[in-house]
Amino acid sequence: MLAIERLSHSFRTGQEDTPVLHELSFRVEQGEMVALLGSSGSGKSTLLNLMAGLMKPTRGxxxxxxxxxxxxxxxxxxxxxxxxxxxxxxxxxxIAHLTVRENVELPLVFQSIAASERKQRALALLEQVGIRDKSDLFPSQLSGGQQQRVSIARSLITKPAIVFADEPTGNLDTKTEAEIIDLLIDLNENSGITFVIVTHEHEVARRTQRILQLRDGYLLEGYEQDGETG
Ligand SMILES: Nc1ncnc2c1ncn2[C@@H]1O[C@H](COP(=O)(O)OP(=O)(O)OP(=O)(O)O)[C@@H](O)[C@H]1O
Ligand SMILES: [Mg+2]
Structure with missing residues (x-):
């Protein structure tokens, strides 16, 4: 599903190139749920943004x-x-001035999909993430955990090959964090969605199938949760 080969990235700051990622190579298979772990500044967001095509890599x-x-x-x-x-x-x-349902539909507005089908798909996803009853409210009327459920539904509406999440529970309390992780695990196990999730939280990583760990822009050996090296 995802193959990274000898990926390197540097940021240009003033006259200098600052290397941030060093020759990373790994694969993520279809249906996998992978946690990307590492301390602050280790390059997690940079790697995620490169994989999601939000910027171009220096090499690889x-x-x-x-x-x-x-x-x-x-x-x-x-x-x-x-x-x-x-x-x-x-x-x-x-988007603050769009309702929950309109936010979820938004990625489809750029595709030629009939309004009635957009609405149907958005409501089905809102049902799946447990907040269909909030579909006519605005984001400011929801709790943080509910807003993240909207954003999860929005990320799925185009039926993507892979979903990247950058610290999706970083703004949530521990209980809500556990609920959101439960939802992501459910989507992975029961709908086959492939996820790569950046997290600081070892608790989140413990519940995924596989961990990739960055240290100072280098990939440490990934390992499977059941103890086998991978
Ligand atoms: N646009 C940029 N220009 C220059 N340097 C950058 C830029 N973005 C990130 N960096 C640098 O790249 C390194 C990695 O940053 P990154 O945001 O990927 O870390 P992170 O692992 O996501 O950290 P955190 O856990 O704090 O979110 C840092 O040293 C940062 O200063
Ligand atoms: Mg980050």
Whole structure:
């Protein structure tokens, strides 16, 4: 589903290139749920943004569902992102003046899908994430956990090949965090959604199938939760 090969990235700050990621190689198979772990500044968000096509790597390749995204033009990449990639942000990134249902439908507005089908699909997803009764409210009328459920539904509406989440529970209390992780695990196990989740929380990582760990931009050996090396 996802193949990363010898991926490196540097940021240019003033006259200097600061290397942030060093020759990373790994794969994520369809239906996997992977936690990306590492201390602050280790390069987690940078790696996630590269994999989601939000920026171009300095070197190396990123292949999603058989497509080498680093080779795509900006227009093609934007289109590919809209149709193949879901993204969940720590801060939800919902649009304040749109209702919950309209927020979930938004990624489909750019595709030629009838309004009635958009609505149907949004309501089905809101049902699945447990907040169908909130569909006509605005984001500001929801709790943080509910807002993150909206953003999860929005990330799934295009039926993406893979969903990336950058600290999706970072703004939530422990109980709500556990509920959101339960939801993501349920979506993975019962709907087969492939997830890569950035987290600081070892508790979150403990519940995923596999861990990738970054240290200072280097990938440490991943390991399976049941103790087998992978
Ligand atoms: N746009 C940028 N320009 C220059 N340097 C950057 C930029 N974005 C990130 N960096 C640097 O890259 C390194 C990795 O940052 P990144 O945001 O990927 O870390 P992170 O692991 O997500 O950290 P956190 O857990 O705090 O979110 C940091 O040293 C950061 O300063
Ligand atoms: Mg980060």
């Amino acid at each position: 390749s990123i292949t999603i569902a058989g497509h080498a995204i680093e080779k795509m033009s900006e227009n093609r990449l934007a289109e590919f992102r809209r149709t193949h990639i879901g993204f969940i942000f720590q801060s939800y990134e919902l």
